[in-house]
Amino acid sequence: MANSAHADTLPPGGHAADDEGELALKDLAARYGLSVSGARPGLVPYTRQLWQRRHFIVAFANAKTRAAYATAQLGQLWQILTPLFNAAIYYLVFGLMLKSDKGVHNYIAFLVTGIFIFTFTQSAVLAGTRSISDQLPLIRALHFPRACLPISFTVVQLQQLLISMLVLCGIVLGTGEPVTLKWLLIIPALALQFVFNTGLSMIVARIGAQVTDMKQLMPFLLRTWLYVSGVFYSISVFTRKAPEAVRWMLEANPAAVYIELARDALVESHHKIPMHTWALGVGWALVIGIGGYVWFWQAEEKYGRG
Structure with a gap:
């Protein structure tokens, strides 16, 4: 009875009136060029907006870099000390204790190059995972392409890598490696890795925005990735007796690909890499980047909602 009484109080054709009102609002919005707030633009306009905010991306990255070490007494010197300490610990464990230097002529240069290059990807992924979920006040306060955030955090890691590269080159020279024209190959190698890292950062940024527990899970995933990427050992040596498919999968691993490209450029005593390694580097950058x-x-419309 209550339901029928309530129904009797509705005006005749109530639902139809609502539909007509909605259509009228849509016509009014179309007439004056109005659109839904926060609606996702097309891919080309979105890319154009992103390019227009390139200065914001760089400025945001610079601010994040300064803020990261603002409270540390040694400041941005930690950008150099952190990978050096990691290299020293890994050399002690894997070089001296576990003897993982089999088949490697210059293990120190081999190891340090692997650590510095992998750290670039590792840091970009960790920062990308938090790039949306940790910036919700900014996202809700300002309108801008949300891709600016994971890209900015990847630029931060690139800036830190470029500073670390000065130390890496010094270590490589100190171990007796000569300066050759092949050193120039480090430029396209890092450019490809940056594109790959940016795309991967955007992937984990979307996942991290929807699955908050991803922040806690990601360090374990990255640690596993570290151990299968040939950072501490030569994949070709350790897979001599392994099935061909296992060796191929380890060598095609994108982290291992970019590490090998960097080693081939900087470490003359490193074994010559096949040409398809460069093809893999380009392929991973295009597939993951784009x-x-x-x-x-x-998912542009979903970031910062809820």
Whole structure:
């Protein structure tokens, strides 16, 4: 009875009136060029907006870099000390205790190059995972392409890597490696890795925005990735007796690919890499860089909501 009484109080054709009102609002919005607040633009306009905010991306990255070490007494010197300490610990464990230097002529240069290059990807992924979820006040206060955030955090890691590269080159020279024209190959190698890292950062940024526990899970995933990327050992040596498929999967691992490209450029005593390593580097950069960007853009409307 209550339901029928309530129904009797509704005006005749109530639902139809609502539909007509909604259509009228849509027509009014179309007439004056209005759109839904926060609606996702097309991919090309979105890319154009992102390019227009390139200065914001760099400025945001610079601010984050300064803030990261603002309270430390040694300041940004930790950008150099952290990978050096990691290299010293890993050399003690894997070089001296576990004897992982089999088949490697210059293990110190081999190891340090692997650590510095992998740290670039590792740090970009960790920062990307938090780039949306930790910046919700900024996202809700200002309108801008949300891809600016994971890109900015990847630029921060690139800045730190470039500073660390000065130390890396010094270590490589100190171990007796000569300066050759091949050192110039480090530029395209790092450029490809940056594109790959940016795409991967956007992938984990979208996942991290929806699954908050990803922040806690990611360090374990990255540690596993570290151990299978040939940072401490030569993949070709350790897979001599392994099935061909296992060796191929380890060598095609993107982290291992970019590490090998950097070692081939800087460490003359390192074994010559096959040409398909460069093809893999380009392929990973295109697939993850473009794919990650498009996948991130598809959820543009969802970031900061809820």
